[in-house]
Amino acid sequence: MLTVRAPATSANLGSGFDVFGVALDRPADVVSVERADETTIEVSGAGAQYIPEDPAKNTAGVVAAELDAPARIRIDKGVRPSSGLGSSAASAAAAAVALDALYERGLTGEELVRVAAEGEAAVSGEAHADNVAPSILGGFTVVRDDGVLSIDAEVPLVACLPEIVVSTRDARGVVPDSTSMDDVVHTVGSAATLTAGMQRDDPTLVGRGMDEHVVTPARAALIDGYDDVVAAAEAAGATGVTVSGAGPAILAACYPARQRAVASAMVEAFENAGVDARAYRSSVGSGAVIVEK
Ligand SMILES: Nc1ncnc2c1ncn2[C@@H]1O[C@H](COP(=O)(O)OP(=O)(O)O)[C@@H](O)[C@H]1O
Numbered sequence: 657m658l659t660v661r662a663p664a665t666s667a668n669l670g671s672g673f674d675v676f677g678v679a680l681d682r683p684a685d686v687v688s689v690e691r692a693d694e695t696t697i698e699v700s701g702a703g704a705q706y707i708p709e710d711p712a713k714n715t716a717g718v719v720a721a722e723l724d725a726p727a728r729i730r731i732d733k734g735v736r737p738s739s740g741l742g743s744s745a746a747s748a749a750a751a752a753v754a755l756d757a758l759y760e761r762g763l764t765g766e767e768l769v770r771v772a773a774e775g776e777a778a779v780s781g782e783a784h785a786d787n788v789a790p791s792i793l794g795g796f797t798v799v800r801d802d803g804v805l806s807i808d809a810e811v812p813l814v815a816c817l818p819e820i821v822v823s824t825r826d827a828r829g830v831v832p833d834s835t836s837m838d839d840v841v842h843t844v845g846s847a848a849t850l851t852a853g854m855q856r857d858d859p860t861l862v863g864r865g866m867d868e869h870v871v872t873p874a875r876a877a878l879i880d881g882y883d884d885v886v887a888a889a890e891a892a893g894a895t896g897v898t899v900s901g902a903g904p905a906i907l908a909a910c911y912p913a914r915q916r917a918v919a920s921a922m923v924e925a926f927e928n929a930g931v932d933a934r935a936y937r938s939s940v941g942s943g944a945v946i947v948e949k
């Protein structure tokens with residue numbers, strides 16, 4: 657049996673819709689694989705009752721088919737589905753890394769990202785790789801049609817997950833079809849600022865670079881309490897706040913000394929809006945690792 661841990665991720669970071677992603681320290685999915693004649697899947701852990709065990713409908717099963725690597729796959733979910741924390745991607749990433757090792761395929765990190773993205777396509781309708789890239793490679797990642805960049809960064813983050821479900825498929829449906837040139841210019845400025853911030857480990861630049869006026873407001877409307885949580889996080893010292901992935905999780909950047917206060921403020925603001933929530937304090941984390949061979 658071979659076991660891989662793949663972390664939760666936060667995609668978009670505001671200005672990098674379908675492009676930026678970041679690995680979080682926690683939570684994570686743990687996936688174990690054994691060779692078999694045909695693929696079977698068992699799921700346990702957070703939200704397991706909502707996750708299909710049919711290999712054609714589970715991101716890990718789609719990855720096994722893509723790699724032509726049949727296996728008995730056991731998934732222990734740490735990342736709750738429909739969270740905005742790359743739940744489906746964490747299983748896809750872990751399965752890609754585990755099956756590549758099990759069958760000694762020797763794929764590169766970038767090849768593994770492409771395979772895992774096919775798993776994502778099966779559930780979200782499109783092969784966006786901005787969650788699987790950081791879950792496999794770690795760090796802050798930039799996904800383009802022609803490749804993936806990964807940058808190591810040391811920036812404190814808080815991911816606050818409310819007890820609300822927003823499916824990525826639905827949240828992709830509210831993204832506007834077009835935007836103005838002013839918004840394009842603003843988004844490019846933010847994205848460049850955020851990238852420089854990651855390169856310099858600068859929470860102020862990262863936070864400022866999250867600002868975006870097209871996708872974020874459309875998705876924020878799906879999250880009860882969003883404006884109050886943003887205001888509370890900023891008052892507690894967050895340098896920037898945005899929707900994590902497609903939501904409902906909300907991501908904040910901050911300085912280390914403010915991380916605990918930002919986390920508490922976000923949870924409290926959700927609770928004041930009548931929504932239970934929990935906060936994960938993290939830095940920019942590592943990618944998937946084999947934990948047992
Ligand atoms: N291994 C898996 N882990 C989590 N969700 C999965 C998995 N395989 C398929 N799914 C489906 O994907 C959807 C959740 O994915 P998504 O909406 O992208 O959540 P998240 O925003 O957390 O990534 C659910 O409908 C779930 O049933």
Ligand SMILES: N[C@@H](CCOP(=O)(O)O)C(=O)O
Pocket residue numbers: 665667668673674675739740741742743784786787824827828900901902903
């Ligand atoms: N770029 C995608 C990211 C979805 O992330 P998830 O964690 O919500 O699955 C999008 O914004 O749709």
